[in-house]
Amino acid sequence: MIYSEFIIEVVLENKPAARDPVGETIRRDLLAKKGYDMVSNVRSGQYLRFYLTAENEKKAEEIIEELLNKLRIFNPVTQNFKILKLQKES
């Protein structure tokens, strides 16, 4: 079996119902005060980049989804996760 190297970028974000005071403060106390009142909402998050080897793209994604869930890398009570980008290392 030939394994390839992958880079997977993941963002963790608070669920819509959980308030995000970081995003709220950026919008209210910075953007709105500096004339960017067209920005109606800002949500902050946490960014993680995983470097791993796997058989293929699908397996790589499965591994990351498994560890995110199994080890509670994201907290399902308050957060969602989203895979932003999956890239094969050349």
Added chain:
Amino acid sequence: MSVKIAVIDFPGSNCDLDTIHVLNDVINIKADLVWHNYFKESKYDGVILPGGFAFGDYLRAGIIAAHSPAIDEARVMLEDGRPVIGICNGFQVLTEAQFLPGALLQNDTLTFICKWVMVKVENNETAFSNKMNIGDILNIPIAHAEGRYYIENLKELEENNQIVFRYSNENGECTKDSNPNGSLANIAGVCNLERNCIGFMPHPERASESILSPKGTSHGKNFFNSMVEFIKKRL
């Protein structure tokens, strides 16, 4: 049989020695400080996860510690009904380990808050509140950056009487002004359905001797005395 309590030491714990001091010297109970990798539940009648910043609060406060072998040991105690208590960072560990419902998010002030507050007793049938009366108002300090309690299903928590303490003013009113961190429904502490596991955001070990309190109170002792009473009733 004498009561023996373990206080778990994670890298980054604090107030661990304060907790040991209160147990040993203020209420005269045997207590050991135990490094998290070496903790064995069979030697103890109860366990306390102290405050601090276990594993630097990396990723999220409490999540790395929630995977420690100490938590597997504590789970045995949880299941056989011995008291498992989390103070501050310990509360965060207990929610991340799913011993307790909900989660603790960053304070709505975005700042670390260190000050004396008041909490009201809502449930006095738990391992950390049985020496109190419902409605008692306790003077106690907080010191945290992630103490904003959040849960999706607040109604279920209320119906199951799992809210043990709420932030209040001196008249026992749970107002917005008396809520230091934006916690949902002013929640300061919750318990599991069996009442042997309690997470509490303020620091009772810093409030157990009148000399340490600006108002000369020592309400913190009631928490540890409750824990001992709970253990004695089981023995």
